[in-house]
Amino acid sequence: MDSLNDLQRQRREKMDKLIDMGINPYAYSFDRTHFADDTIKEFEKTGDETAEVSLAGRLMAIRRMGKAAFVHLMDSTGRIQIYIKKDIVGEEAYSMFKLTDLGDFVGIKGRLFRTRTGEITVQAQHVEMLAKTLRPLPIVKEKLEGDEKLVYDAFADKETRYRQRYIDLVVNPEVKQIFLKRSHIISAMRRYLEGRGYIEVETPVLQPVYGGALARPFVTHHNTLDMSLYLRIADELYLKRLVVGGFDGVFEIAKDFRNEGMDKDHNPEFTMMELYVAFEDYTFMMDLVEQMTSNLCQEVMGSMLLPFGDDMLDFTPPWPRKPYLKAIEEATKYDLSGKSEDEVRAIARSLKLNVDDVKGLGNLLDQIFSEFVEPTLIQPTFITDFPIELSPLAKKHRKHAGLTERFEGFVARMELCNSFSELNDPVDQRERFENQAKLKAQGDEEAMVVDEDYLRSMEYGMPPTAGLGMGIDRLSMILTNSQSIRDVILFPQMRPERNKENN
RNA sequence: GAGGGUGUAGCUCAGCUGGUAGAGCAACGGCCUUUUAAGCCGUGGGCCCUGGGUUCGAGCCCCAGCACCCUCACCA
Missing domain, CATH: 2.40.50.140 (Nucleic acid-binding proteins)
Incomplete structure (x- = not known):
C-alpha cells in the first residue's frame, strides 16, 4: 500500500x-x-x-x-x-x-x-x-449568480469520467440526469409497445449463425460443444421465427454487438429495440415510429421541440417522407433510377467520390447517399424505398422494380431506425442470401451468411410482417442533446487502463 | 486504419529563450458557535504519461511508445 x-x-x-x-x-x-x-x-x-x-x-x-x-x-x-x-x-x-x-x-x-x-x-x-x-x-464548486450557475474546477477530464463513471455521477449532476432520462426513455417505450399489445421476448445473444444486419460479428467459443458462437449483430431473424410461430407482435430491447469501428455514434455493444408486427407493412411502421417517438419526446422531455447542438429538432408528426433515389436526385441533380452499376460508378466519379474499391450497385448508391444526402437530414425524416442490393431481408417494392419497401428514419444526421415490409417469400429470400454469399466470397466481410433454419421457418409460412429496429443509444443522444454516444452509455468501451495502481 | 491535439499536485490549470517545479481550490496545524465557490495565519504535498537520446544541465529540444480527445475512413 x-x-x-x-x-x-x-x-x-x-x-x-x-x-x-x-x-x-x-x-x-x-x-x-x-x-x-x-x-x-x-x-x-x-x-x-x-x-x-x-x-x-x-x-x-x-x-x-x-x-x-x-x-x-x-x-x-x-x-x-x-x-x-x-x-x-x-x-x-x-x-x-x-x-x-x-x-x-x-x-x-x-x-x-x-x-x-x-x-x-x-x-x-x-x-x-x-x-x-x-x-x-474531485471538488466541484458552484455558485448561483442570478439564474446562472457558475461552476469552478469542474471535473471534466473525459477519460476519467468514462473510466470512473461513479465519480462522474457523484460530482456532475447533469450526467446523472442524462442517465435518468435514458432509463425513462426505455421504460416509456416499453410501456408504449405493451400498450399496443405487443409481447416482449428474449432471443439468443450467442448464435451459431449470425444475421439480420450487415456487420462483422464478435466470435467466441463454447467449450462443451467445442464450436464457435457469434455474439448477435441483430435480433431480427429470431424474432421473425416467432412471427412464424404465431406471435402477432413481438419486440425485444437488448444489446447487439458489432466488431467494428468506434466513434461518437458507435460503441461495440449497443442497445437496440426491434419490433415485428404481423399483417402490417412499412407504412404502418412509419406511422408507429412517428407516434412513438413524438410521444417519448413529450413524456420524457415535455416537448416535441428539442435542441440538438446548434439545431432545434421538431418531432411533431407527420415527418417528411422522401424516396431514396429522389433524395439523391435533389441533392446531386442526378436521377439514378434504373441506372446500371457502370453508369452509377461514372456518376459517382463525376461527383468527385473515390469509388475504386466500392463493389456493387448498392454500395455505390450508398456512398452517394451518405456523402450528399445524410448530412442534410437534420429534422426527423423518413427516407423510403431503398435499392434491393442494400436490403437482403426486405420485400420487393410493390410498384418499383429494383427497390424494396424499406425506410430509415434520420434525425440530426444520424440513422435512428431501419424498417421494412419483411421479406416472407422463402424462394426470394434464398436468392438474396445467395447473392450475399457471393459478396462474402468476394471479400465483403459484412455480407450475410445463409441461415438455413431461418429459410426453413419461412417455408412453413410467415405472414406479411412489418419490422423495425431502433437504436436506443442514438435516440437517447438525440433526446438529451448529447453529442457523443459515450455520454449516454454508462460504461462505454475503453482500452484497458495501464496498470498504474494495482487495484 | 490516416491526420491533428492533449498528458505537470486529489481537482482545474500556469510554467518564458533549456538553468533547483508554480497558482487557486482541496488537505494538514492554529484561531473562529448563522456560513455558503472563497474567513484569517501557517505547513506539507510532484516517476512533470512511459522508454531512449542530445546537453554540463531536459517539464521544455529530438526519437519511439502508451492513453484519451477531435476530424476522416468503415459501420447503426
Whole structure:
C-alpha cells in the first residue's frame, strides 16, 4: 500500500481514529425519513420548525468554524445544508464529525430552520458516520449568480469520467440526469409497445449463425460443444421465427454487438429495440415510429421541440417522407433510377467520390447517399424505398422494380431506425442470401451468411410482417442533446487502463 | 486504419529563450458557535504519461511508445 498519496493516508488515519473512538466507519444501516428535495419543498410550504427529519448522504461541502460548521449533504434527490453545532450534537459526536472528509456518507437527524441568509437548513441534533471515503473526490464548486450557475474546477477530464463513471455521477449532476432520462426513455417505450399489445421476448445473444444486419460479428467459443458462437449483430431473424410461430407482435430491447469501428455514434455493444408486427407493412411502421417517438419526446422531455447542438429538432408528426433515389436526385441533380452499376460508378466519379474499391450497385448508391444526402437530414425524416442490393431481408417494392419497401428514419444526421415490409417469400429470400454469399466470397466481410433454419421457418409460412429496429443509444443522444454516444452509455468501451495502481 | 491535439499536485490549470517545479481550490496545524465557490495565519504535498537520446544541465529540444480527445475512413 505504499502507492497511497498523502490525502489517502490522512483519510486512513482518520478512519483509525474513528475505530479507536469505538465508531464503526462503515455502519450497517440508517433510519432515514426524508430526502433532500422533499424536505426543502415541504419546509417552504409549512415553515414547520418543529418537525423532525432524518437524512443520509454524502458530504459535498464543509465549512468549519471552530465549534460549529455548515455542510452540504447530497442524497439521490439533491443537496441540503446542515448546521452542526457542538453544543447541540455533543462533545463526542462533534469529535467524530471533525474526522469527516468530503465524500463521506453521514446520517443526520434534526429540525429545520432558515439561516440569516435565507437558506433552508437542518439544525443537526445527531450526526452519525455511515461510510468513510478513503480517496478524495474531485471538488466541484458552484455558485448561483442570478439564474446562472457558475461552476469552478469542474471535473471534466473525459477519460476519467468514462473510466470512473461513479465519480462522474457523484460530482456532475447533469450526467446523472442524462442517465435518468435514458432509463425513462426505455421504460416509456416499453410501456408504449405493451400498450399496443405487443409481447416482449428474449432471443439468443450467442448464435451459431449470425444475421439480420450487415456487420462483422464478435466470435467466441463454447467449450462443451467445442464450436464457435457469434455474439448477435441483430435480433431480427429470431424474432421473425416467432412471427412464424404465431406471435402477432413481438419486440425485444437488448444489446447487439458489432466488431467494428468506434466513434461518437458507435460503441461495440449497443442497445437496440426491434419490433415485428404481423399483417402490417412499412407504412404502418412509419406511422408507429412517428407516434412513438413524438410521444417519448413529450413524456420524457415535455416537448416535441428539442435542441440538438446548434439545431432545434421538431418531432411533431407527420415527418417528411422522401424516396431514396429522389433524395439523391435533389441533392446531386442526378436521377439514378434504373441506372446500371457502370453508369452509377461514372456518376459517382463525376461527383468527385473515390469509388475504386466500392463493389456493387448498392454500395455505390450508398456512398452517394451518405456523402450528399445524410448530412442534410437534420429534422426527423423518413427516407423510403431503398435499392434491393442494400436490403437482403426486405420485400420487393410493390410498384418499383429494383427497390424494396424499406425506410430509415434520420434525425440530426444520424440513422435512428431501419424498417421494412419483411421479406416472407422463402424462394426470394434464398436468392438474396445467395447473392450475399457471393459478396462474402468476394471479400465483403459484412455480407450475410445463409441461415438455413431461418429459410426453413419461412417455408412453413410467415405472414406479411412489418419490422423495425431502433437504436436506443442514438435516440437517447438525440433526446438529451448529447453529442457523443459515450455520454449516454454508462460504461462505454475503453482500452484497458495501464496498470498504474494495482487495484 | 490516416491526420491533428492533449498528458505537470486529489481537482482545474500556469510554467518564458533549456538553468533547483508554480497558482487557486482541496488537505494538514492554529484561531473562529448563522456560513455558503472563497474567513484569517501557517505547513506539507510532484516517476512533470512511459522508454531512449542530445546537453554540463531536459517539464521544455529530438526519437519511439502508451492513453484519451477531435476530424476522416468503415459501420447503426
